[in-house]
Ligand SMILES: Nc1ncnc2c1ncn2[C@@H]1O[C@H](COP(=O)(O)OP(=O)(O)OP(=O)(O)O)[C@@H](O)[C@H]1O
Ligand SMILES: Nc1ncnc2c1ncn2[C@@H]1O[C@H](COP(=O)(O)OP(=O)(O)OP(=O)(O)O)[C@@H](O)[C@H]1O
């Protein structure tokens with residue numbers, strides 16, 4: 001029985017892609033069969049795993065517009081046990097194209113029905129907005145993981161995010177909930193980090209993961225080599241923190 | 257005669273808001289009359305200037321949907337000479353609402369006709385996407401300033417950004433061009449910074465501003481006090497770099 005988790009936060013640059021790619025890789029290392037869906041037109045998760053965007057036979061855009069099945073679009077990655085449903089430039093126009101379609105919010109959910117039988121975990125990397133692509137992810141997901149940068153502007157967006165989640169929960173997907181919140185680019189020496197941590201914990205309580213992700217240059221170098229951190233530098237602080245976070249996610253996921 | 261510049265990059269977290277707010281404030285300090293338009297549903301530029309979002313008489317949403325004029329929605333800020341066209345939660349739904357409207361791309365341009373007579377500089381802070389809000393900014397603008405984080409994923413998005421600019425230039429606003437590119441969160445000690453700088457300069461040549469913005473904690477603390485850096489800590493490295501950048505922008509703007 002699979003679990004679908006969306007990595008979402010409309011604030012830009014909070015670490016959604018970095019978290020989705022590295023948690024997916026460590027979950028595969030822990031012998032889970034994992035699918036990562038790149039739902040961002042930027043295609044950062046696709047290139048972060050070293051998959052070329054130009055020679056794809058199909059992409060997540062084709063799945064959303066019903067011109068290919070997920071099985072046809074899925075490709076292997078350099079990580080054993082981790083497959084990718086890739087994204088490319090065609091996704092840029094998808095939101096406008098889907099607006100007047102029937103059941104436009106459920107396209108991803110329908111596209112993943114078969115995949116749910118195959119994978120233990122399906123992770124979805126969302127773009128920095130609350131538009132139709134992210135709503136599709138919310139409709140398909142069992143839970144949402146919110147990567148939360150320890151910065152003031154990141155706090156501001158929380159109430160909009162909660163609003164959007166509640167709207168989808170009420171009208172489209174009653175089972176949707178916040179699976180967890182992870183603090184990223186965490187620097188315990190900074191006041192700002194402590195302020196954000198206190199505020200987030202008072203808002204989300206024990207949904208906040210114990211594992212925090214420190215700022216670590218190796219995490220931002222890895223994508224230029226098309227590698228998740230476990231293959232680029234498995235002994236870095238960034239790698240250790242994502243390994244610990246993944247352990248927590250799987251414990252919660254398996255325990256549901 | 258005013259000049260309208262949009263701060264845009266669909267990659268999230270590259271410093272669009274931080275650059276728009278601080279350049280607007282320094283331009284006002286240099287005796288220019290300045291309007292900052294917050295076109296992001298997150299409303300970060302609005303709170304970054306200490307303007308409350310709940311008690312607004314009107315916002316940019318009302319201007320886009322023709323229910324208020326820019327003059328009615330504009331408010332003062334703590335910086336002499338800098339006005340703000342604020343944003344709030346209502347903007348979240350604007351993209352879907354505008355999709356089937358007539359001349360949906362030109363709503364902001366029409367809304368700023370009167371403001372162009374009043375201000376020397378009109379700056380527009382864009383959301384991290386290439387949807388209808390950013391297209392509205394491109395249609396209204398004379399030029400685009402691209403804040404570019406010195407990171408691998410930020411490079412990836414350049415070709416999509418150029419594509420979108422060319423589309424708007426061909427179909428809606430033939431005068432549109434890239435006014436300049438500014439390197440943000442610049443750390444000369446990092447390889448990644450040097451790689452990105454070399455690549456960006458080979459792509460954009462002398463459009464790249466000489467002034468670079470270093471990573472500086474005071475820049476990320478200032479918004480929690482609702483202040484631009486010139487009022488929060490005018491002697492910080494972040495303040496000096498934005499003062500220098502603003503001087504370059506005004507020299508290019510006045511010289512057009
Ligand atoms: N813990 C970290 N330490 C250092 N750099 C990081 C860390 N996490 C992410 N980064 C870098 O910060 C930038 C933003 O991260 P990322 O792209 O993963 O965020 P995102 O939320 O997916 O952005 P977007 O909103 O554009 O989708 C990237 O360049 C990434 O390499
Ligand atoms: N030079 C800098 N040094 C340190 N922190 C910075 C710097 N520039 C921006 N920041 C911080 O990094 C985060 C991202 O910056 P900002 O919000 O301005 O980017 P953005 O491109 O507007 O993001 P979005 O894509 O969400 O609109 C913010 O928390 C900001 O305070």
Ligand SMILES: [Mg+2]
Nearest residue numbers: 016017040044
């Ligand atoms: Mg991302």
Ligand SMILES: [Mg+2]
Nearest residue numbers: 272273296300
């Ligand atoms: Mg912003």
